[in-house]
Amino acid sequence: MKGSTKKKIEGYLFIFPWIIGLSVFVIYPAGYGLVLGFFKFDIFNPPKWVGLRHFMELFTEDPNFLKSLSVTLRYIIFSVGLRVGAAFFLALLLNQRVKALGLWRTLFYTPSIVAGYALALLWNRMMDPQYGLVNVVLRFFGGPTPNWFGSEPLAFATITVMSVWSVGPLVVIFLAGLQGIPQELYEQAEIDGAKMRHRLIAVTIPMISPVLLFNLVIGCIHATQLFVEPLVMTNGGPNNATLTLLLYLYRNAFSYLKMGYAAAIAMIMFLLTLGMTLFLFRWSRRWVYYAGSG
Amino acid sequence: MKIRTPLALASVLLLVSVGAFASGDSDEASSDGPVPLILSAWGGQEVADFYAANAAEFSRLSEGRVDASFRHITADYNQKVQAMIAAGDAPDVFLLGSSNAPLWWRKGLLLEVTETVHEHGLLDDSKWYSSLFSSSRDGDTFFGLPDAMNVFLLLYNKTAFDKYGVEHPTEDWTWDDVKAAAMQLTVDENGDGVNDLWGFNIWHTWSMWYQVFLWSWGAEWAIDAHEADTLPWLAGKDWQKGQMVDSGAAAALRWLQDGIYKDEFIRPRVGATVAGEAFQQGLTAMDIVGTWYLETTILVDDFEWDIAPIPRVGKGDPHVTQMTVSPWVVNARTEYALAARELAAFMCCNNFVMETMRRDTPLSKEVAFSDAYLKIPGAPPSYQLRVDIIDMIEHPRYWNRQIPNGAEIEQALNTEMEKLLINSQSPEDTAANVDKEVARLIAKGWE
Numbered sequence: 001m002k003g004s005t006k007k008k009i010e011g012y013l014f015i016f017p018w019i020i021g022l023s024v025f026v027i028y029p030a031g032y033g034l035v036l037g038f039f040k041f042d043i044f045n046p047p048k049w050v051g052l053r054h055f056m057e058l059f060t061e062d063p064n065f066l067k068s069l070s071v072t073l074r075y076i077i078f079s080v081g082l083r084v085g086a087a088f089f090l091a092l093l094l095n096q097r098v099k100a101l102g103l104w105r106t107l108f109y110t111p112s113i114v115a116g117y118a119l120a121l122l123w124n125r126m127m128d129p130q131y132g133l134v135n136v137v138l139r140f141f142g143g144p145t146p147n148w149f150g151s152e153p154l155a156f157a158t159i160t161v162m163s164v165w166s167v168g169p170l171v172v173i174f175l176a177g178l179q180g181i182p183q184e185l186y187e188q189a190e191i192d193g194a195k196m197r198h199r200l201i202a203v204t205i206p207m208i209s210p211v212l213l214f215n216l217v218i219g220c221i222h223a224t225q226l227f228v229e230p231l232v233m234t235n236g237g238p239n240n241a242t243l244t245l246l247l248y249l250y251r252n253a254f255s256y257l258k259m260g261y262a263a264a265i266a267m268i269m270f271l272l273t274l275g276m277t278l279f280l281f282r283w284s285r286r287w288v289y290y291a292g293s294g
Numbered sequence: 295m296k297i298r299t300p301l302a303l304a305s306v307l308l309l310v311s312v313g314a315f316a317s318g319d320s321d322e323a324s325s326d327g328p329v330p331l332i333l334s335a336w337g338g339q340e341v342a343d344f345y346a347a348n349a350a351e352f353s354r355l356s357e358g359r360v361d362a363s364f365r366h367i368t369a370d371y372n373q374k375v376q377a378m379i380a381a382g383d384a385p386d387v388f389l390l391g392s393s394n395a396p397l398w399w400r401k402g403l404l405l406e407v408t409e410t411v412h413e414h415g416l417l418d419d420s421k422w423y424s425s426l427f428s429s430s431r432d433g434d435t436f437f438g439l440p441d442a443m444n445v446f447l448l449l450y451n452k453t454a455f456d457k458y459g460v461e462h463p464t465e466d467w468t469w470d471d472v473k474a475a476a477m478q479l480t481v482d483e484n485g486d487g488v489n490d491l492w493g494f495n496i497w498h499t500w501s502m503w504y505q506v507f508l509w510s511w512g513a514e515w516a517i518d519a520h521e522a523d524t525l526p527w528l529a530g531k532d533w534q535k536g537q538m539v540d541s542g543a544a545a546a547l548r549w550l551q552d553g554i555y556k557d558e559f560i561r562p563r564v565g566a567t568v569a570g571e572a573f574q575q576g577l578t579a580m581d582i583v584g585t586w587y588l589e590t591t592i593l594v595d596d597f598e599w600d601i602a603p604i605p606r607v608g609k610g611d612p613h614v615t616q617m618t619v620s621p622w623v624v625n626a627r628t629e630y631a632l633a634a635r636e637l638a639a640f641m642c643c644n645n646f647v648m649e650t651m652r653r654d655t656p657l658s659k660e661v662a663f664s665d666a667y668l669k670i671p672g673a674p675p676s677y678q679l680r681v682d683i684i685d686m687i688e689h690p691r692y693w694n695r696q697i698p699n700g701a702e703i704e705q706a707l708n709t710e711m712e713k714l715l716i717n718s719q720s721p722e723d724t725a726a727n728v729d730k731e732v733a734r735l736i737a738k739g740w741e
Contacts, residue, residue: 150563
């Protein structure tokens with residue numbers, strides 16, 4: 001046996017357990033879930049083929065689905081912008097040589113390890129119009145004290161802003177990217193008279209653009225899966241203003257026992273995620289700079 | 295007072311007499327050992343211990359013929375039981391929310407228990423609150439045995455009423471009385487712009503709360519068209535449309551909307567969290583609650599409280615409440631059908647079980663009025679009202695979904711109510727929209 005063949009076999013043997021796990025626990029359920037969208041299925045009785053009926057119903061007869069799609073798309077746009085922007089800004093700050101840097105980094109990462117359910121409950125308390133911390137502070141400074149879940153735009157905005165709370169992982173990725181930028185580039189820019197703003201635009205952003213792309217892709221996928229916060233904090237309300245695709249999928253699957261219909265929603269979520277990712281990669285050709293690619 | 299009914303003994307004798315543990319049919323068990331039965335329910339650890347003790351008692355009474363054990367399902371109950379059924383590993387007997395039972399029955403997941411009901415004489419109205427069985431009934435067929443019942447009542451903070459010189463609620467109270475009292479009880483004590491106490495409370499995003507509230511306003515949502523003692527939930531006489539427009543519903547909805555935005559005595563929406571805890575924290579003076587809520591309210595020692603009937607529109611109007619009944623159901627795929635049915639009957643109606651429960655009202659009238667049930671440390675003066683109210687109302691009304699797409703209808707009601715309560719929709723439009731949605735979803739039929 002040739003050495004290269006042997007190496008290949010060894011490689012496959014090493015990844016074999018992982019491939020088994022991926023096939024059984026990810027690929028098969030995901031594929032089955034996608035196929036299920038063409039069937040009427042209530043989990044208890046055998047699936048019945050309905051063709052494209054679920055998809056037709058989703059787009060022509062189901063205003064709740066269209067609303068949840070709209071909510072999810074808006075959430076993706078606003079929350080990804082906010083999260084990536086906030087993470088980049090925090091990473092820039094945490095990349096400075098300041099005292100107790102380790103402590104600051106830990107502090108900003110800590111919210112990310114809090115379970116989503118607990119976080120949602122905490123925010124629910126904080127946003128209480130009468131007794132919540134946010135309004136208490138606003139009242140102290142003489143500001144307005146809105147009912148954060150009392151109107152559609154405010155409820156949506158509250159859930160969106162809340163997403164910034166857990167930017168820790170994005171910050172860590174940005175930090176790693178920032179620390180990989182050669183210092184010579186900054187020194188050279190300084191010699192050329194570039195100020196901080198110019199260094200950011202001409203050096204930092206181009207050099208970190210692959211990381212930015214990564215965070216955008218991950219951020220979009222993460223945002224598409226928003227579930228716990230609206231479930232716990234608003235139950236999708238008021239007037240479905242925070243009804244996300246995943247929450248609507250959950251309702252159909254487990255409250256209405258419409259697994260096939262829910263699977264059709266899952267397929268649309270999959271296509272949405274795929275479409276966004278492809279778009280980002282295509283778009284990235286125009287602005288992402290890979291230093292090693294020449 | 296110790297009460298003994300022969301039900302437990304009868305259950306076991308019945309099992310023996312029909313050869314339940316011998317052979318044949320589906321039950322058949324085994325000469326090798328006791329029939330294994332799994333019992334499941336939701337609830338906290340205390341409740342789980344209670345059910346486990348019940349299962350052990352059933353096993354004991356069977357004298358070794360049955361080994362019943364309790365499998366506690368702590369969270370995501372319905373989803374887990376669904377998955378267990380799909381996987382063929384479901385409990386033999388389990389508690390099921392009344393809202394889901396009709397749908398599960400129609401999907402063929404539950405075993406009929408009609409014979410069990412008749413054999414134990416559970417329809418004898420002199421001994422049992424028999425009408426409760428109607429909530430798990432499809433024509434002449436029964437598919438569940440009620441665990442116990444909850445009724446809705448007006449809960450009020452006596453200490454706050456006394457402090458602000460407001461007369462306590464009475465049986466004759468109307469919604470005008472509630473409003474007058476609630477406005478007096480909405481108080482900003484230190485003038486910091488934050489109310490320290492709200493007069494009245496809404497349990498947002500909870501359709502059951504809205505239903506009982508609307509009924510009390512005379513909204514004829516539930517009409518006895520189906521069965522004399524079974525009232526369809528939410529649908530009108532012909533089961534084809536909602537009943538919001540043809541009723542006092544618009545007035546009720548106006549009362550709620552004005553209560554928040556005009557008269558400002560109702561606590562505004564606070565996210566999705568059920569607002570019941572606000573009363574126990576002393577933030578609201580009045581609340582409409584189910585009796586399961588009393589169990590934890592008894593533990594509150596910051597203030598005194600009591601219960602009263604739900605107010606009405608006019609003083610002479612009939613009293614209204616809503617009953618929620620979660621049935622014990624038998625898994626259609628159990629290997630031990632007869633024994634499982636008897637375990638369900640034991641959980642439903644045995645004195646050992648009923649006397650030790652605190653949370654809900656037992657089905658046996660004898661037990662319901664017994665000291666064992668009513669004389670509870672910390673209970674308020676009118677505690678017996680939770681039992682008396684059942685005889686005060688003209689028609690029992692149940693929360694169940696004996697109509698197609700009940701869960702979706704309930705969600706639609708929540709959504710329309712949200713529009714009303716964020717002041718983006720008039721009461722009239724709310725009523726019309728709910729009716730429209732009910733009609734649309736019922737027309738889709740059972741899927």
